[in-house]
Amino acid sequence: MIVWLIIGMAIVTAVPRFLPVFIVDWVSFPKWVDRWLNAIPYAALGALIVPGILNVKPDAPQIGIIAGLVGVLLAWLNVHIIGVVLGAIATVFLLTL
């Protein structure tokens, strides 16, 4: 049963991933669609951060918020992304001691 689950999940995950290769190869988009697609990464980042970060500690959403703000501050100060990640981890660790 789990074998079929894995195969089924693999198919429904892979098809949406590779289908655009065929679409984009056959059509060329007008400029405004290009701008839309170029904005997708920033929009995706926004949608992936909030509200997900509130559930880092589901019973204490403020911990996710504080760690996120520490991340924003570090990134704003041009700290390398590894440093941003480690800083946020350390913040959650210290807040939950």
Added chain:
Amino acid sequence: MESQVLQHKEQSGRRSMIRRGIMAGLPIMLGYLPVALTYGVLASQTGMTISEITWMSVLVFAGAAQFLAVGMIAAGTGLIEMIIATFVLNFRHFVMSLSFVNRLRSIAFRAKLPLTLGLTDETFTVSALYRKEAKEEFGSYFYASLMLTAYLSWVGGSLVGGLLGDVMPESLSESMGVALYAMFIGLLIPSVKGNWRIACIALLAMGVNVLCQSFGLNQGWSIVVGTLIGGASGIWLLDSEEEKA
């Protein structure tokens, strides 16, 4: 002689792209390892075998969906229902892949096809922010090694988690749950600093996502709707400079 020099140059070009790809993938590795370990531990607790745990990571390579599946296996959910839930949760990769391949028009079809199979939230957003590599020679090597770094840490972490069980103290593994969010923040902020309009796009996407979820739409569709509407504001907010960049 000349062809040897050329060959050498080509080799070092490839190698440097691979090295840069791995470096770009390191933050993803840092974020994936603890999450993959946790997945392996939880999955083995629901009675999945080591090979089932690992094969799911090899063939599906989608963290959130795999956690969902483990939860649903534990709850005894039906097969079709689990597959539909996976489709809904992962449909956002269709939108991301459209954006990804549209920027990779200069890369060969046979290279693009396997690259899209490596798209996750994390590999997509990191790749998207390394945009100039798409136009460089051997650009596909850069994206391939970035994605393989992420992929191998996901698969390896799942295997180790399934084999060893709880290897990390709970307080540490819980704290590391913030890693991927921090990585997203670390990717977004430098772009926002360079162009405040990008903040508007991201904030709109956040707002729409929160709104959709508060109206009871599930997480998968909410992220899709938030990403599409937030991205649509880019039609007006992003200028032609952004197109050239």
